Amino acid sequence: AQSVTQPDIHITVSEGASLELRCNYSYGATPYLFWYVQSPGQGLQLLLKYFSGDTLVQGIKGFEAEFKRSQSSFNLRKPSVHWSDAAEYFCAVGFLSNFGNEKLTFGTGTRLTIIP
Amino acid sequence: NAGVTQTPKFQVLKTGQSMTLQCAQDMNHNSMYWYRQDPGMGLRLIYYSASEGTTDKGEVPNGYNVSRLNKREFSLRLESAAPSQTSVYFCASSEVRLAGGPNEQFFGPGTRLTVL
Numbered sequence: 001a002q003s004v005t006q007p008d009i010h011i012t013v014s015e016g017a018s019l020e021l022r023c024n025y026s027y028g029a030t031p032y033l034f035w036y037v038q039s040p041g042q043g044l045q046l047l048l049k050y051f052s053g054d055t056l057v058q059g060i061k062g063f064e065a066e067f068k069r070s071q072s073s074f075n076l077r078k079p080s081v082h083w084s085d086a087a088e089y090f091c092a093v094g095f096l097s098n099f100g101n102e103k104l105t106f107g108t109g110t111r112l113t114i115i116p
Numbered sequence: 117n118a119g120v121t122q123t124p125k126f127q128v129l130k131t132g133q134s135m136t137l138q139c140a141q142d143m144n145h146n147s148m149y150w151y152r153q154d155p156g157m158g159l160r161l162i163y164y165s166a167s168e169g170t171t172d173k174g175e176v177p178n179g180y181n182v183s184r185l186n187k188r189e190f191s192l193r194l195e196s197a198a199p200s201q202t203s204v205y206f207c208a209s210s211e212v213r214l215a216g217g218p219n220e221q222f223f224g225p226g227t228r229l230t231v232l
Contacts, residue, residue: 004158009156032218034218034220036223041225041226042225042226043120043206043223043224043225043226044159044206044208044221044223045223046220046221049218049220051218090158090159094218097164097166097172098172102147102210102212102218102219102221103161103164103174104159104161104221105161106158106159106160107158108156108157108158109158
């Protein structure tokens with residue numbers, strides 16, 4: 001069965017510093033990978049996704065993620081964080097159900113705090 | 117477009133009471149999902165509906181029932197609420213996977229449910 005591990009429960013970063021959030025997955029086939037962000041009291045918003053091709057994927061809000069098959073990882077990065085990036089971040093692996101729709105398995109999330 | 121809407125936003129129930137959480141989407145998506153979010157556990161899939169007329173269990177279906185009323189609406193019912201069902205509930209929708217890769221799921225703002 002597929003699974004996603006986000007080893008960091010909480011990360012604190014200074015505004016303007018770089019950020020890397022870790023994600024490791026376990027899945028038997030070629031993975032479809034996603035990063036979602038959840039601002040306080042809000043639903044989830046897609047940051048980026050990977051399914052094939054270039055292993056470095058660009059997303060919204062200046063985020064990028066790199067797929068490394070040999071390490072089963074899909075880490076999220078941002079060169080310089082802004083106070084508005086404070087949120088919870090979820091990595092997910094997607095797989096096709098028997099009905100042909102996308103099902104997602106989520107990691108437990110990483111809460112990002114930004115300090116001035 | 118409103119996207120995915122959920123009602124109510126907040127609800128407090130007593131143990132044993134029943135209620136239905138409503139979800140609607142206006143993006144003409146075929147697939148809809150119900151998740152619950154608990155601290156430290158990420159999002160877990162309760163039920164999903166790949167298309168109008170079909171539903172299937174997710175990871176944590178016990179204690180819940182669903183109805184895909186039409187293409188737009190997908191409701192979640194708690195027949196006899198228990199304190200263990202205290203959670204934040206998210207509805208999501210997506211299109212079926214196309215040849216170009218996985219489709220993102222669009223999330224509603226959530227319903228915060230407390231069962232006393």
